[in-house]
Amino acid sequence: MDYSKLVDLKTSGRLPSPKGVALAVMQLTQQDDVTNHEIARVIKSDPALAARIIKAANAANLLGRRPVASVPDALVVLGLPTVRQLVLGFSLLSSYRDGQCRDFDYQGFWSHSLVTAIATQAISLRTMAASPEETFVNGLLSRVGCLALATLYPDAYSQVLKKLNGDPVQKLAALEQQVFAMDHNELTAALLADWGIPKVLVEPAYHHENPAAANFADGSRSSILVHSLHLASHLADICLAPEKVRRAMLPGLFRMGTRIGVEANEMTALGDQIVKEWQEWGRILDVETREVPAFDDLASHGAPGPEAAGTHQASVTAVPCKLRLLVVENDPALRRVLENTMGEAGHTVFTASDGKEGLELALGLRPQLIITEWAMPEMDGINFCKVLRQTKAGRRVYVLILSDSDDDQKLIEAFEAGADDYIVKPFDPMVLGARLRAGQRVIQLQDEIELDRQDIRRIATELAVSNQRLQQVALTDPLTGVSNRRFAMERLDQEWAAANRSGHPLSCLVIDVDHFKQVNDTYGHDIGDEVLKLTAETLKRSSRVQDTVSRVGGEEFLVICPDTDATAAHQCADRLRKAVAAAAMVAGGFTIQVTISIGVATRDKTMADPDALTKLADRAVYQAKRAGRNRTVAGKASGTE
Numbered sequence: 001m002d003y004s005k006l007v008d009l010k011t012s013g014r015l016p017s018p019k020g021v022a023l024a025v026m027q028l029t030q031q032d033d034v035t036n037h038e039i040a041r042v043i044k045s046d047p048a049l050a051a052r053i054i055k056a057a058n059a060a061n062l063l064g065r066r067p068v069a070s071v072p073d074a075l076v077v078l079g080l081p082t083v084r085q086l087v088l089g090f091s092l093l094s095s096y097r098d099g100q101c102r103d104f105d106y107q108g109f110w111s112h113s114l115v116t117a118i119a120t121q122a123i124s125l126r127t128m129a130a131s132p133e134e135t136f137v138n139g140l141l142s143r144v145g146c147l148a149l150a151t152l153y154p155d156a157y158s159q160v161l162k163k164l165n166g167d168p169v170q171k172l173a174a175l176e177q178q179v180f181a182m183d184h185n186e187l188t189a190a191l192l193a194d195w196g197i198p199k200v201l202v203e204p205a206y207h208h209e210n211p212a213a214a215n216f217a218d219g220s221r222s223s224i225l226v227h228s229l230h231l232a233s234h235l236a237d238i239c240l241a242p243e244k245v246r247r248a249m250l251p252g253l254f255r256m257g258t259r260i261g262v263e264a265n266e267m268t269a270l271g272d273q274i275v276k277e278w279q280e281w282g283r284i285l286d287v288e289t290r291e292v293p294a295f296d297d298l299a300s301h302g303a304p305g306p307e308a309a310g311t312h313q314a315s316v317t318a319v320p321c322k323l324r325l326l327v328v329e330n331d332p333a334l335r336r337v338l339e340n341t342m343g344e345a346g347h348t349v350f351t352a353s354d355g356k357e358g359l360e361l362a363l364g365l366r367p368q369l370i371i372t373e374w375a376m377p378e379m380d381g382i383n384f385c386k387v388l389r390q391t392k393a394g395r396r397v398y399v400l401i402l403s404d405s406d407d408d409q410k411l412i413e414a415f416e417a418g419a420d421d422y423i424v425k426p427f428d429p430m431v432l433g434a435r436l437r438a439g440q441r442v443i444q445l446q447d448e449i450e451l452d453r454q455d456i457r458r459i460a461t462e463l464a465v466s467n468q469r470l471q472q473v474a475l476t477d478p479l480t481g482v483s484n485r486r487f488a489m490e491r492l493d494q495e496w497a498a499a500n501r502s503g504h505p506l507s508c509l510v511i512d513v514d515h516f517k518q519v520n521d522t523y524g525h526d527i528g529d530e531v532l533k534l535t536a537e538t539l540k541r542s543s544r545v546q547d548t549v550s551r552v553g554g555e556e557f558l559v560i561c562p563d564t565d566a567t568a569a570h571q572c573a574d575r576l577r578k579a580v581a582a583a584a585m586v587a588g589g590f591t592i593q594v595t596i597s598i599g600v601a602t603r604d605k606t607m608a609d610p611d612a613l614t615k616l617a618d619r620a621v622y623q624a625k626r627a628g629r630n631r632t633v634a635g636k637a638s639g640t641e
Helices: 003-009 022-027 036-044 047-060 071-078 081-097 105-125 132-140 142-151 156-165 168-180 186-194 200-206 221-240 245-257 264-285 295-300 311-318 332-344 355-365 381-389 408-417 427-476 485-502 516-523 525-542 568-582 608-624
Strands: 324-328 350-354 368-374 398-403 421-424 506-513 550-551 556-562 586-588 591-592 596-602 633-634
Touching: 003 186, 022 036, 022 081, 036 047, 036 071, 036 081, 036 427, 036 516, 036 525, 047 081, 047 398, 071 081, 071 591, 081 105, 081 132, 105 132, 105 200, 105 221, 105 264, 132 200, 142 156, 142 168, 142 186, 156 381, 168 186, 168 608, 186 200, 186 485, 200 332, 200 550, 221 245, 221 264, 245 295, 245 355, 264 295, 264 525, 264 550, 324 332, 324 355, 332 408, 350 355, 350 398, 355 381, 368 381, 368 427, 381 398, 381 408, 398 427, 408 421, 421 427, 485 506, 485 550, 485 556, 506 516, 506 608, 516 525, 516 591, 525 550, 525 556, 525 568, 525 586, 525 591, 556 568, 568 596, 568 633, 596 608, 608 633
Parallel strands: 324 350, 324 368, 368 398, 398 421, 596 633
Antiparallel strands: 506 556, 506 596, 550 556, 586 591
16 A cells, blocks of 8 residues: 555544553653653553553463563563554554444454454464464454544445445455555555554455465465464354354364464364453453354254164264264265264264365364265375375374275275275175274374373473473572572673674663661661562662663662663663652551662773673772762773773
């Protein structure tokens, strides 16, 4: 979309845009020296927005940490760029719940958008193609162009919506182009880019209704993101569809899942999780939701029950537990017989009339067992087997081939093509039942192996989380909750190396609490510990997002300031010093006035290593204390004036 066209639309003042507290937050996050405390204060002025940000942080809190209960903690978990995007999305949802476009379903739009957001986030946790929090926002705003057109041109867009017939997704964009010389996908991409959404997320939003048109390389990050958003949108369609058509939409969902490595059984569990999250978010955001049956029930709904178990065919084909079967048979009569027989035995049965359709269903539905005819037009059973076995999903499926011939050469050909079993027509139902029971035993062994693998993966994940917790404990000061000396030294080494590569400035602050021994002597060590905790909280709250606050000694703290020159470092130090002096330190019923002395050091070419930087800051803080305390002193490297 021509950016000048977007400028003209923005000039009209009617484009959807953030308002009120959300606008203030977005403006604040664009300032380089803004602190988390300042942003949290603005967010907390809107209790509803604060609750939504905390909810989003807890949804992203996957590392076993304690639940997020405050806005400042949520900012730490999410990071400012993500908070900015979330605030944008929540603001648009709150401000544009209705409008003047009579035929635009505002409630349905936001309900669909919310499912898409939650689904995109859940999928990104599996693909790891992008930050889950960012993909949530991208899903929420993936069709914001529709809302924008309804807002800009309510009467004309209402007429466009009335003309839709058949497939609205494909026709809507074409009709929009005819009337407005732009479509909702173009406007969505332009708005997302203008709002600062990363390009890697804007392109999938533009193409997600028709991923094939994107021409992204298979397996690339962009391809995974666009197919993830396409899948999420289709899942939202299922959630909002009439009950009678939901089941027919599932094969498409399963096929889309295979494009990004989500198997059918994973997809059903994922769908249930997304519906639950949708209903929780719906209560928080006051967005309409619906009751959706369990996806596993949707997949099996309509298969006849085992009421005919007393008949001859049902009894001979029944196996110990329910299977997910695919029958690929071009003879309609035999296909119905097999479908009814397997259904009566309690299995979930899908059917296809030829090899091509069967292959598409097999890759989408992930059946456990396939019964396929040998002789079929276009793609016969042998070629069907060969192609199926070349796919990752098709290697574990048990395949039984039906044939009119009992020739040994044909038997050999079937097994070489990848078949697991072979049966000659017309077959005895007893024999078919025995073959299925043999297949069931193989499938059970495969399932047991897969369960063992899942247990191993689960144990590995739990170990990784435990290791991460231990690592966090090892790098955290137990009293104040900020990072400890070990973490500070490792982080300083990293920032030193980064500064060497980039040539960017690096500064650090050494902070000493004034007269702390006197606090301990006067009030006791318990009160002294509380003072240290409160001081650490004040330093962390008042520092910039990119700064790292650590406790490195008894009453000594180190603040690492990347990309910060001497002037900016001195300003940061003074802000921290004033914040501590102004804070009301209430501990054990006492109000204690606390001040700090700060030494500032900035890296220069005379310094050989990070140790030289901290030593310079140490000397500077000593000078600050000698000069009367509660002051900031900038250290000067040897050889400088």
